[in-house]
Amino acid sequence: MKFNIGRSLLFVCLFALGCSLKAGSVYLCFDDGPTSNTPTLVKNLKNAGATATFFIWGNRIAGNTASFNAIKNAGFSIQNHSYTHSHMLTWTYTQVYNDLKQCQDAIKNAGGGTPKYFRPPYLETNSTIKSACAALGLTIVMPSVDTKDWNGATTAQIISACNNLQSGGNTLMHDGYSTTDAAISSIVTNLKNRGLATAKY
Numbered sequence: 001m002k003f004n005i006g007r008s009l010l011f012v013c014l015f016a017l018g019c020s021l022k023a024g025s026v027y028l029c030f031d032d033g034p035t036s037n038t039p040t041l042v043k044n045l046k047n048a049g050a051t052a053t054f055f056i057w058g059n060r061i062a063g064n065t066a067s068f069n070a071i072k073n074a075g076f077s078i079q080n081h082s083y084t085h086s087h088m089l090t091w092t093y094t095q096v097y098n099d100l101k102q103c104q105d106a107i108k109n110a111g112g113g114t115p116k117y118f119r120p121p122y123l124e125t126n127s128t129i130k131s132a133c134a135a136l137g138l139t140i141v142m143p144s145v146d147t148k149d150w151n152g153a154t155t156a157q158i159i160s161a162c163n164n165l166q167s168g169g170n171t172l173m174h175d176g177y178s179t180t181d182a183a184i185s186s187i188v189t190n191l192k193n194r195g196l197a198t199a200k201y
């Protein structure tokens with residue numbers, strides 16, 4: 001009997017230890033800002049206790065300075081999503097390089113640091129785009145979970161998609177949809193319940 005109690009206690013302790021260990025981290029990523037939506041999204045992320053990465057358009061910074069600063073002041077990661085968000089598959093190396101470099105410079109000049117990561121517009125990549133990224137020290141980040149928020153997914157569908165995130169994975173979400181904004185709290189709660197924390201690039 002004494003042995004069984006001891007063994008039971010051991011199992012309880014191991015169970016508690018297992019529950020307290022993090023299963024890992026995921027990267028909540030938001031493309032296409034800064035926009036007029038950014039302050040709402042940033043606020044919801046902060047309220048949920050999450051961190052995040054924003055892949056932004058370089059040419060949207062000047063007209064959305066307050067939104068850019070909201071991302072920066074929240075301590076979230078600001079990364080490169082190109083300057084003009086163009087289809088680049090037919091572009092020359094110089095065209096691609098100059099566009100990406102222009103985004104690097106715009107982010108840096110606005111106080112966002114020098115990006116190390118690049119999300120290709122429309123998720124389109126080829127050897128030319130990869131070469132330009134390498135020259136600029138940019139690592140390409142393709143999403144592991146597409147929430148389809150860009151294609152009319154409901155808040156419930158966005159939340160559900162994020163239940164497929166595994167440790168080390170990242171989302172395709174956007175800065176600009178109220179459906180996405182409304183999903184943040186539940187997404188972060190569900191991740192916590194699965195032992196997953198949020199990380200940023």
Ligand code: ZN
Binds near residue numbers: 031032081085121122
């Ligand atoms: Zn985009």
